[in-house]
Amino acid sequence: MSLSLLLDDSAEILTALLTAPKLYHHGPERFRPLLTREEVDAMIDAGTLPMRNVVLLQDGTAVDPCRYGKGDMPRRGYIRGMLNDKATLSLRGLEEMKPPLAGLAKSISCETGCSTHVNAYYTPAGGHGLRYHYDRYVTLIVQLHGQKAWPVHPPFVENPVQDYGNFTSRGFTEEERRFLEFTPPAETYTLGPGDVLWLPRGYVHSPYTVGDEPSLHITIGLKERTPQWVAAEVAGHVLRQALADPEMRAGLAPADVAEPGDAVKEARAYLIGALAKADLSELSAVVRRAAFRPS
Template identity: 50%
Template sequence: MLKSLIDNADEVLARWPEQPLRYHREPASFEHLLTLAEVNRLVDSECLAMRNLALIKDSSVVEKWMYADGEMPRKGSIRAHLDEGGTISVRSLERLVPSIADLHRSLQEETGYGVHINAYLTPAGHQGLKYHFDPYVTLILQLSGSKAWPVHEPFVENPVKEYASFHTVGFTTEQKRYLANTAPAQTFTLEPGDVLWLPRGYVHSPYAVGDEPSLHLTVAFKERTYHWVAEQLAREVLEQALVDPSMREWVQPIEITRDPSEAIRQMRAYLIGSLLKLDPAEAAQLIQRAALRPL
């Protein structure tokens, strides 16, 4: 399925690109996934629950209570947000749209990565989020209208959601000054059918250009890291350890409070030994099963 989105899918699966890349498809290539008319119909029929919406204005996510009473938006509030220049993001489309559910399932099986797919609708001449970076690689599929993507090199190497995410660390004063006074390294202006591969960490500030609203899909891949592989193996070792009665034995209080060095020595040896005894073939199957487990 990745081949339907980018040209060199086999190469990408063998070696994940570390630089932004732009691909071209026919303008109507993604109409089977989602159209501007369908998004407008979802908005105006007011059948989207607030859990499936993020509202963005002035580079900030708007508090949902301003637009809703309970789970559903107040009548006309989402259209009013758009009319005032706000951006909407329709979240978790793989749970709402069958064609996107098929794409989601295929991409997750093909990559072994966690995948989520959102749509972003920005009125003509407006902007949603300003400069920020994501802790995962994204494929941007331009569906309608046009959007410019100014891109700067990463400030943080290999950010992940759990560490050095923009939403946790933000920008330093020096980084803000740099962004305010330095031209982007690249700017990609996407038209319908264009695809942008944006690796995690790259700082970007997209905005709609032209006289039409911009609609794009963001296909986000939560990449499996070496830390993730270590987590799976450690979890397996610890689950196996519970079967061992000696591992369920208590540690004497004095060993915890005064000198835990002997307990640490024993457990260090136990963990190393357990990892070394893991059957490589069984460990490989464990990783493959974990990668395909639904999020």
Template identity: 50%
Template sequence: MPLSDLVDNVPEILTRWPSEPLLFERAPDSFTHLLTLAEVNALVDAHCLAARNVVLLKDGEIIHRDTYVSGDMPRSGAIRAHLDQGGTITLRDLQALKPAVSRLCDEIRQETGCRIHINAYMTPPGGHGLTYHYDPYATLIIQVAGRKAWPLHPPIVQNPMGEHGAFEGRGFTPEERQWLATTPPAQTVTLEPGSVFWLPRGYIHAPYTVGGETSLHLTVALKERTRHWLAERLATEVLAQALVDPALRAEIPPTELLDAPGPAIERARKYLLGALLTLTPDDMTDPVRRMAKGVA
């Protein structure tokens, strides 16, 4: 399934990565080959889901694993009881469980150069997953069954990454929590079967089901290659090449680092600057392409 099966104007998206939410509509049954409610229920009732692939949510919070996991597997009947009580089930890394989703993951990675993982969320009527939060990557939300509303607030952290500004590490300040509690969403987007929603990283959201049907959607996490990622790759390449230089392999006396590291730092800085200046874009074009596709 190429990206064009999910979104419109693929060349424009790949050239100008979206910074605002986008909604695309496909036929209601377009994505049932990826996953269905019946398949999720069958996995739950047949006890086929390992603990590493399951996360339970209720009342906006993640349920502690100790309450439903024994060893490597959920306890018998625990997930079904959770669903019966209105909780949400998350299937993590669905690309490792279903071939059709694995193919989707591979094709999107080849087209975008993004690292990809895909989760599924099944939420009973009247339920919702997490309370307001944001993700450090863009997501494609594929609505498979039922309806789900996505109230959105604009980002408060510009371009969050897993390494900096991520919600899991940062959370919200008291002032931000007050703002969320008193400020209506800037927009609310309701997804129906066949809807595909592009949500840029950083947008604050807290989705919930609408109507009397169970909701099932897939979240395709598009972990973008950032300028920081590219700078790391260039620095790594320079340092790898430096290993052939005996002078760079020489030890630094402890006192030079502990007592007066300034001269050593300056020598290393000058070396890195010189090496980066001699590294041309042509030198790195093919390696960067391979790294972006995850093959190097």
């Protein structure tokens, strides 16, 4: 299995990632081998979901795990009770739990060079998961059961990453919150079983169930590689090579640390020279190995 299981234009996307949302339609049985509502219900009612894989969401926020955790497992019956109260169950790290999802995640990682993770979201009829937010990675939403609507707004932050524009640390400004409160979404995508939504990083969304059936979908996160990541891998390789030079391992005088101007100039000159002399094919191999090594 690979990206072509999910997307009709996977070959084109490997050449240039989509920068706008796109909805794909498939038959309702296409993704049953990955995960079913019946499987999730069985794990809930048998009490076999480990705490490390469980997050409960209610009223748009995560429920304190102390309310439902008992050691390594949730309190028996608590998750079902929360679902009956219209909470959403989020199952995290399914690529480590379910072989078909493990195989799909590994295949996509090998195909794209992106690190991946797989979560599932089980929301009862009339339920609403997280309120408006955005992710710092491409999200592939794969609808497995029921229907879910995805109101979407364009990004407030262009190309957010872990260390810049991350919603978890940044949130929304007051102006952005007012915009979301009073502005209809630019687009609302309603997904039924077999549908897949490509949602680029940064797009603001707040999904909710539609109809009388609970919704179950998986999200496959694709953490894109960026020019900054390439630069960091290249610089890291050059600096690791620098350890072979005794002068680069010599100690700095405390005065040079307190006033590092001259040391910084020497370091800059070293990096410029090392990068100018570096073999581009060797650096390309370094970056390729970094992209495709197991996460």
